[in-house]
Amino acid sequence: MRMSVIGCGYLGAVHAAAMASIGHDVIGIDVDEDKIATLSSGAAPFFEPRLSELLQAGRASGRLRFSSRMEDAAGATVHFIAVGTPQLPGGHAADLRFVDAAVDALLPHLRPGDVVAGKSTVPVGTAERLAARLATTGTTLVWNPEFLREGWAVHDTLTPDRLVVGVPAGPSGDLAADVLREAYSSAIDAGVPFLVTDLATAELVKGAANAFLATKISFINAMAEIAEAAGADVTLLADALGHDTRIGRRYLGAGIGFGGGCLPKDIRAFAARAEELGRGEAVGFLREVDAINLRRRDRAVQIVVDALGGLVFGRRIAVLGAAFKPFSDDIRDSPALDVAVRLRGLGADVIVTDPAALDNAAALHPQLGYERQRDDALRDADAVVVVTEWDEYRRDLSPIHAAGLVRRRIIIDGRNCLDAEAWRAAGWDYRGMGRR
Known part of the structure; x- marks a missing residue:
């Protein structure tokens, strides 16, 4: 399948290289000329295990190319949107300028029947808004959230623990889901669950997953505070809790807390969107999760x-x-x-x-x-x-x-x-x- 990946940062570069490695013809698009030059040479612009090897193999096979020209994305069956959604300056909401700019630039190069698959982490409701704009071209928008762990991104792309695709109701959504099934056929054939949902649910999955993970980490760090005051050992406590199959030991490692470019800003954006929907009280606990972490x-x-x-x-x-x-x-x-x-x-x-x-x-x-x-x-x-x-x-x-x-x-x-x-x-x- 021919596909494009719009945005070649951490998510997009890994996705493009991984898709090429399983046989797809992939063009990665980014406005950063220096980044495109680095990727085109087969080098990774950041450290991620196995990525350089995939880039070099994709370049050698001819299945992986990079460009700064959006028109080079024309002709792809599926276009993955993988641009960043940073936290807005002075606020907690997500900055969607890059998502909107990517869609605007891609619109003139779309054909009826093409599928645009959003992978960026966005507030719920974004997909519905973008779908209306893309519908004028006969293009179907789906949302396919990523669940990558930095340091394990290549592994998580090639062998994910699940694939989630949100589609609009009706025949166009069914056809778009089939396109994504074909794109991910190697993983699906290996037994990876392929979950088809509505657009809003797919958007919520990513935010909810990060909120749960952050809560679990901050929970054990809160227990560390209690353990320290009581003269207990939080590591032994976590071991004991982890034997409960309802809880599990993974991500119950107390310490200095989480960071990075995703988890902190994503839980803040998730809470900000809940406030916009009039349901801020439902995730009010995330403010304390954030506070414990800091x-x-x-x-x-x-x-x-x-x-x-x-x-x-x-x-x-x-x-x-x-x-x-x-x-x-x-x-x-x-x-x-x-x-x-x-x-x-x-x-x-x-x-x-x-x-x-x-x-x-x-x-x-x-x-x-x-x-x-x-x-x-x-x-x-x-x-x-x-x-x-x-x-x-x-x-x-x-x-x-x-x-x-x-x-x-x-x-x-x-x-x-x-x-x-x-x-x-x-x-x-x-x-x-x-x-x-």
């Missing part, structure tokens, strides 16, 4: 201050991690960098290291110190703070344990990802987030 960053800083006896000024603090999560170079709303900046504001000499996100971090926060090698960041440190749980910080501990590398053996486990007993046995003052 409070964890405050707590991480306080743990560092307490560990250093309240004397932070001039102390060298090694911060392990800059990306908001491992296997990514994304620093948007990164809890790791937020903590580093706050410590720097208290007068500490902060040195940040990260396997993938260091250049992005240095461009955004030049006032911090940076070292590419972990051991260089650790050298002469008065305290070590683990804030992004990269495998090399969780597992390869010998250089950190080694005598003489750091000035003081204080480690703050902002992700509760380390073996507390092992660190204490090695002579470290280990401090977790709600752990004994």
